[in-house]
Amino acid sequence: MARSTRRVFLGQLGAAGAVVMPGLGSLPWGARAPRAVATAQDSSGATYDLLLAGGRVIDPAQGLSAVRDVAILHGRIARIDERIPQAQARQVFDAAGKIVTPGLIDLHSHVYEHGTPLGVNSDVVGNLSGVTTVVDAGTTGASMFPGFRKFVIESARTRIYALLNISTAGCCTDEIYLDARLINTRAVLRVIDAHRDLILGIKVRVRGSHEDLAHDISVMKTAREIADQAGLPIMMHWSTEPDLLAVMKAGDILTHPFNPPSERTSNVFGSQLTQADEVLPQIQALTDRGIFTDGQLATTHHQWEVSEKATSQGWFPDAISTDVARTPDRTPASVLLPMSQFLHLGMSLEQVIERVTTNPAKMLSYPEKVGSLEPGSSADVAVLELEQGSFTFGDGSRPQAHTRELRQQFVNVATVKGGVFVKGG
Numbered sequence: 001m002a003r004s005t006r007r008v009f010l011g012q013l014g015a016a017g018a019v020v021m022p023g024l025g026s027l028p029w030g031a032r033a034p035r036a037v038a039t040a041q042d043s044s045g046a047t048y049d050l051l052l053a054g055g056r057v058i059d060p061a062q063g064l065s066a067v068r069d070v071a072i073l074h075g076r077i078a079r080i081d082e083r084i085p086q087a088q089a090r091q092v093f094d095a096a097g098k099i100v101t102p103g104l105i106d107l108h109s110h111v112y113e114h115g116t117p118l119g120v121n122s123d124v125v126g127n128l129s130g131v132t133t134v135v136d137a138g139t140t141g142a143s144m145f146p147g148f149r150k151f152v153i154e155s156a157r158t159r160i161y162a163l164l165n166i167s168t169a170g171c172c173t174d175e176i177y178l179d180a181r182l183i184n185t186r187a188v189l190r191v192i193d194a195h196r197d198l199i200l201g202i203k204v205r206v207r208g209s210h211e212d213l214a215h216d217i218s219v220m221k222t223a224r225e226i227a228d229q230a231g232l233p234i235m236m237h238w239s240t241e242p243d244l245l246a247v248m249k250a251g252d253i254l255t256h257p258f259n260p261p262s263e264r265t266s267n268v269f270g271s272q273l274t275q276a277d278e279v280l281p282q283i284q285a286l287t288d289r290g291i292f293t294d295g296q297l298a299t300t301h302h303q304w305e306v307s308e309k310a311t312s313q314g315w316f317p318d319a320i321s322t323d324v325a326r327t328p329d330r331t332p333a334s335v336l337l338p339m340s341q342f343l344h345l346g347m348s349l350e351q352v353i354e355r356v357t358t359n360p361a362k363m364l365s366y367p368e369k370v371g372s373l374e375p376g377s378s379a380d381v382a383v384l385e386l387e388q389g390s391f392t393f394g395d396g397s398r399p400q401a402h403t404r405e406l407r408q409q410f411v412n413v414a415t416v417k418g419g420v421f422v423k424g425g
């Protein structure tokens, strides 16, 4: 490569067969960019394809939270160091004053857009928002998964994995809770075996009310048998029924801890009838049992009073996810929204980042190493900023949402997915 200009950079991406994302033509290059790197070394190719320079790199997997340069080569993280000469990179992105993290993971979303009413666009809540890996949590069951794979997963730019719904019909409408007649064990196992590269677990949507306990235990036991046979974990809707929790085991995931209390749905303090001030002992015991928790704030599954009471006692979920979060104007939001809310609830920046990178990476067996900037990993990176101002967010309280005012919120500046640069959403 005789010269390295921005045009050459784009050409290289094309030659490498990489997908050039929309917006690449108007990259928000910083003060030091774009710079032509024309060195003797470059005549045979610069050492690195891309250098993210001078950002505050937060990678909990490496215990790192400091200003560092991140160098990328051939779609992989090549090196992280205090100072990497800019002349060694074909292209430099000035990340000074920004937060640089592993590409974010949204552990619980629903991205079968057009296939189900609750589906959102995976790239809007994914690559265009700093999220490079999205886990679809049981939108589809055995009958729908092949279509989801063909029409969404295979054409999305964001990396999508799935938890297969134990119900053959998946979550085709919001109202269908698990009907035992919709469980076809052989079909579930067959689809898992045919799609092991994408299906990382099983989703079970129990009813959670006391009068349905026998039904819920029965379907959870069936799910347990299937999950154990397939060697996969279960993600289960939260219920305060201890008998139901007893069916869960190490590696499983409990989701929706911050539900508004009602007779049907429960939260970390129990249902409406048992609402107490202390986080329930069964919930406190989950960590010792090796069971993970997954929390959302920007959905119908959240009430500010519940999350405030829990977090003030130091109880935080292991992962932060969206479960289809909505902005105040009801448009689909990425995991940046609940991240901002958890920051508001008193978590440190590092604690928030850990719950969308390192922790969800540990909770499922991903075929590709995700959630870390360790050299050799796929070059999935989020460049973020904390925007200051006044931002009002509601919750799932009825009939009227309760609101809180946030003083700062995460904004995506840029994303790198497998070495390909994407402008922030």
Ligand SMILES: [Zn+2]
Binding pocket: 108, 109, 110, 137, 323
């Ligand atoms: Zn969900």
